[in-house]
Amino acid sequence: xxxxxxxxxxxxxxxxxxxxxxxxxxxxxxxxxxxxxxxxxxxxxxxxxxxxxxxxxxxxxxxxxxxxxxxxxxxxxxxxxxxxxxxxxxxxxxxxxxxxxxxxxxxxxxxxxxxxxxxxxxxxxxxxxxxxxxxxxxxxxxxxxxxxxxxxxxxxxxxxxxxxxxxxxxxxxxxxxxxxxxxxxxxxxxxxxxxxxxxxxxxxxxxxxxxxxxxxxxxxxxxxxxxxxxxxxxxxxxxxxxxxxxxxxxxxxxxxxxxxxxxxxxxxxxxxxxxxxxxxxxxxxxxxxxxxxxxxxxxxxxxxxxxxxxxxxxxxxxxxxxxxxxxx
Amino acid sequence: xxxxxxxxxxxxxxxxxxxxxxxxxxxxxxxxxxxxxxxxxxxxxxxxxxxxxxxxxxxxxxxxxxxxxxxxxxxxxxxxxxxxxxxxxxxxxxxxxxxxxxxxxxxxxxxxxxxxxxxxxxxxxxxxxxxxxxxxxxxxxxxxxxxxxxxxxxxxxxxxxxxxxxxxxxxxxxxxxxxxxxxxxxxxxxxxxxxxxxxxxxxxxxxxxxxxxxxxxxxxxxxxxxxxxxxxxxxxxxxxxxxxxxxxxxx
Amino acid sequence: xxxxxxxxxxxxxxxxxxxxxxxxxxxxxxxxxxxxxxxxxxxxxxxxxxxxxxxxxxxxxxxxxxxxxxxxxxxxxxxxxxxxxxxxxxxxxxxxxxxxxxxxxxxxxxxxxxxxxxxxxxxxxxxxxxxxxxxxxxxxxxxxxxxxxxxxxxxxxxxxxxxxxxxxxxxxxxxxxxxxxxxxxxxxxxxxxxxxxxxx
Numbered sequence: 001x002x003x004x005x006x007x008x009x010x011x012x013x014x015x016x017x018x019x020x021x022x023x024x025x026x027x028x029x030x031x032x033x034x035x036x037x038x039x040x041x042x043x044x045x046x047x048x049x050x051x052x053x054x055x056x057x058x059x060x061x062x063x064x065x066x067x068x069x070x071x072x073x074x075x076x077x078x079x080x081x082x083x084x085x086x087x088x089x090x091x092x093x094x095x096x097x098x099x100x101x102x103x104x105x106x107x108x109x110x111x112x113x114x115x116x117x118x119x120x121x122x123x124x125x126x127x128x129x130x131x132x133x134x135x136x137x138x139x140x141x142x143x144x145x146x147x148x149x150x151x152x153x154x155x156x157x158x159x160x161x162x163x164x165x166x167x168x169x170x171x172x173x174x175x176x177x178x179x180x181x182x183x184x185x186x187x188x189x190x191x192x193x194x195x196x197x198x199x200x201x202x203x204x205x206x207x208x209x210x211x212x213x214x215x216x217x218x219x220x221x222x223x224x225x226x227x228x229x230x231x232x233x234x235x236x237x238x239x240x241x242x243x244x245x246x247x248x249x250x251x252x253x254x255x256x257x258x259x260x261x262x263x264x265x266x267x268x269x270x271x272x273x274x275x276x277x278x279x280x281x282x283x284x285x286x287x288x289x290x291x292x293x294x295x296x297x298x299x300x301x302x303x304x305x306x307x308x309x310x311x312x313x314x315x316x317x318x319x320x321x322x323x324x325x326x327x328x
Numbered sequence: 329x330x331x332x333x334x335x336x337x338x339x340x341x342x343x344x345x346x347x348x349x350x351x352x353x354x355x356x357x358x359x360x361x362x363x364x365x366x367x368x369x370x371x372x373x374x375x376x377x378x379x380x381x382x383x384x385x386x387x388x389x390x391x392x393x394x395x396x397x398x399x400x401x402x403x404x405x406x407x408x409x410x411x412x413x414x415x416x417x418x419x420x421x422x423x424x425x426x427x428x429x430x431x432x433x434x435x436x437x438x439x440x441x442x443x444x445x446x447x448x449x450x451x452x453x454x455x456x457x458x459x460x461x462x463x464x465x466x467x468x469x470x471x472x473x474x475x476x477x478x479x480x481x482x483x484x485x486x487x488x489x490x491x492x493x494x495x496x497x498x499x500x501x502x503x504x505x506x507x508x509x510x511x512x513x514x515x516x517x518x519x520x521x522x523x524x525x526x527x528x529x530x531x532x533x534x535x536x537x538x539x540x541x542x543x544x545x546x547x548x549x550x551x552x553x554x555x556x557x558x559x560x561x562x563x564x565x566x567x568x569x570x571x572x573x574x575x576x577x578x579x
Numbered sequence: 580x581x582x583x584x585x586x587x588x589x590x591x592x593x594x595x596x597x598x599x600x601x602x603x604x605x606x607x608x609x610x611x612x613x614x615x616x617x618x619x620x621x622x623x624x625x626x627x628x629x630x631x632x633x634x635x636x637x638x639x640x641x642x643x644x645x646x647x648x649x650x651x652x653x654x655x656x657x658x659x660x661x662x663x664x665x666x667x668x669x670x671x672x673x674x675x676x677x678x679x680x681x682x683x684x685x686x687x688x689x690x691x692x693x694x695x696x697x698x699x700x701x702x703x704x705x706x707x708x709x710x711x712x713x714x715x716x717x718x719x720x721x722x723x724x725x726x727x728x729x730x731x732x733x734x735x736x737x738x739x740x741x742x743x744x745x746x747x748x749x750x751x752x753x754x755x756x757x758x759x760x761x762x763x764x765x766x767x768x769x770x771x772x773x774x775x776x777x778x779x
Contacts, residue, residue: 070356074566075567075569077399079380081579086372086376097363135579311480314476315476315479
């Protein structure tokens with residue numbers, strides 16, 4: 001789900017210079033003609049490293065992303081919502097499973113990745129560091145955060161790495177239910193009682209800033225990622241993805257009679273792109289580096305889950321467990 | 329045959345499944361292994377779905393709609409056994425409860441495939457695959473963990489000792505027990521309890537665990553009569569928290 | 580913890596201890612193959628982490644067949660999948676498979692899978708009877724190689740596979756009915772339309 005706003009560290013271009021030029025050229029021409037890279041192919045170290053990082057972050061985002069909506073699993077109103085929310089959050093765990101497996105084909109074990117998540121070494125999508133105070137907050141995530149994720153996922157599904165593409169194909173297929181479910185929930189709140197409408201408006205006011213952060217820092221201040229675009233690791237600029245999201249969903253939010261807490265938000269008829277108040281990127285940096293309302297809790301819950309599960313995994317291990325990287 | 333006898337049977341089954349499905353859904357996102365998290369959640373969804381099917385039959389028999397029945401009754405109106413309302417504790421307890429309860433449920437529904445009440449017989453036939461999975465899952469896990477490490481064996485054994493008196497409460501007889509058996513709707517709690525004992529013994533014999541002597545266990549009953557532990561009302565309050573913001577609203 | 584999630588508030592307090600670093604609890608992987616519809620070929624869907632074959636089957640069933648359609652499933656240890664080299668462009672992976680003299684010895688069944696497009700899943704191409712993995716590939720080269728480019732070949736011994744038994748086929752009978760996870764169940768169109776008419 002939430003493959004967005006990835007933090008790509010400053011790329012050391014000279015690390016590519018150390019690669020075999022003939023192999024590199026062959027690798028790049030394969031990508032250029034649209035052929036996928038599979039696990040046993042030769043690949044530059046930088047490609048391997050950045051892919052692991054990106055897919056891993058995506059996987060972490062799924063498993064952590066299960067928590068804000070999971071907050072409301074036991075309280076979902078009515079059978080229809082109860083069963084749907086259980087299935088949706090289950091899908092997020094399922095997506096984490098698929099994505100860790102895809103990253104594993106590049107040589108890092110799932111257990112190592114989860115360890116890095118818990119110790120804070122690896123990052124995940126910042127949007128999940130915020131609290132879901134009400135049922136309406138949960139619906140906001142189900143609809144709009146998922147919508148944002150789908151924008152990213154559809155783009156990344158056309159990327160160059162085979163295992164990641166296969167995982168994303170499956171994820172995108174499951175996501176269509178999430179998006180429709182989320183929108184359905186919000187339509188009911190919008191067309192319901194005044195209390196329900198107010199609940200969603202308040203949630204929207206709270207979640208809009210993190211949503212604007214979702215696709216990552218503005219292109220103006222982002223680190224250079226041209227080589228990653230050429231290698232089809234990064235499939236679109238942050239601003240492009242953000243603009244696509246706004247184009248698709250702002251009209252749908254306004255259609256329901258809700259106001260978005262940004263007076264400058266409007267479609268610029270000249271440029272054809274959306275104008276908006278520049279998000280606070282200092283806040284984004286602060287939160288992603290640990291200082292958000294829920295960072296501590298999210299990681300703590302994950303750590304406790306792993307701790308509680310230790311005896312189970314110990315009991316499951318075969319006497320002679322040999323670790324083998326998955327095939328595809 | 330009085331409709332009350334049939335409704336009593338349907339209510340207790342549906343209530344069991346709703347409450348246990350709800351408890352098991354608490355593990356979603358926090359399970360001990362990603363794949364197991366997914367599997368446990370699927371089974372919880374199956375339970376809720378099955379309870380919905382039963383409440384729907386009740387609705388056709390004149391009871392209120394499923395949402396109203398599930399989200400607005402109080403603890404004393406629920407007829408689930410106390411086993412299913414207990415808090416999750418650690419995974420050993422949840423697995424043991426899953427093993428004890430689902431083994432009984434599979435046997436119950438197998439008997440109901442022969443029910444003279446057509447909607448029940450049809451439902452029982454339809455969900456046999458779901459129940460096959462639940463018992464396959466439970467048996468595989470109990471056999472694996474019940475023979476693995478000193479810690480896993482000890483944990484499961486302790487949970488089994490704790491859960492067993494509550495599990496016997498699954499078979500608390502209905503006030504209409506004779507009637508329901510005579511009508512051919514259901515072969516009765518005694519029969520399935522016997523089959524259940526044989527089945528759990530069979531699985532436990534393949535582990536390093538033992539089954540405590542049933543004859544000296546004090547069964548914990550009352551759930552079928554609306555007498556519950558202190559855990560049910562808080563569970564219901566939580567479950568209906570959003571629904572009760574406005575029970576007339578559509579969510 | 581003081582959380583908005585009531586489940587989190589019920590979690591036990593587990594103190595982080597500064598003990599020696601515990602080695603990571605690694606599980607091996609098992610490859611998962613699914614028959615999407617009766618009569619359609621099995622295809623590779625992904626892998627699960629599991630301690631053994633039976634547990635892999637139990638876990639794969641929900642990890643990979645809880646959604647969409649499925650009529651059968653099987654799993655095999657990743658280590659028991661015999662893999663050919665990967666090719667690209669218009670080079671057929673079968674070209675690099677050597678001829679193997681027909682063994683008079685005991686033969687067993689192998690499932691053969693083809694990757695016919697990079698980035699897609701391996702699909703079941705057929706079964707062969709052979710003495711070993713390499714022999715199986717050699718036979719597949721003569722019987723299953725249609726000349727169309729195959730980028731990668733897998734050969735899997737049947738006796739390593741945990742298949743679905745005939746009785747177990749009922750595991751998926753209610754799958755098509757579980758519409759609460761289908762987008763089609765969440766058509767907000769009418770409600771939205773009524774709402775817009777009321778407010779405009």
